[in-house]
Amino acid sequence: MNDTRQLLVFPDRDAAEEVAEELSARWPDLGEIEVARDALAGEDDAEDAQWVVAVEAPEDGWTPGQLRGLDELATDQDGWREEG
Template sequence: MLVLADRDAAEAVAEELAERRPELGPFELVRDALAGEDDAEDAQWLVVVEAPVAGWSPAVLAEIDTFLADHDGWREDG
């Protein structure tokens, strides 16, 4: 899962990642409200990416992490 602060960032990341790494798509965008928060602004957006059958190579993970850092996001396993 790729975690981003807002929907616009999540959509931009999904679009750009699909162009860079089409073999990873399609991607699902999911709104993840923070526990105990009622305000819609207190939500993260997730870009769900399925792991390849062979698993992730360290080079691809590093590329994704760098790309996410440019968008103030991060990667979480799960």
């Protein structure tokens, strides 16, 4: 069982917010989904900031299907998934 927090990383805020809404609709048991701005390490320019959707694991942990769904949502918006 995978109970690690998942981070979906996107190049812009609109994509991150759209994915957060989709996650809430698809898996309402995930609870609060956090959208935050994350500056790239060593970058001072605000243009280089990424947007992160942080999703805590469901009570029973992530299923392989849910992790695939997260991957699909991320790649559909030019993003990716990381464990965090």
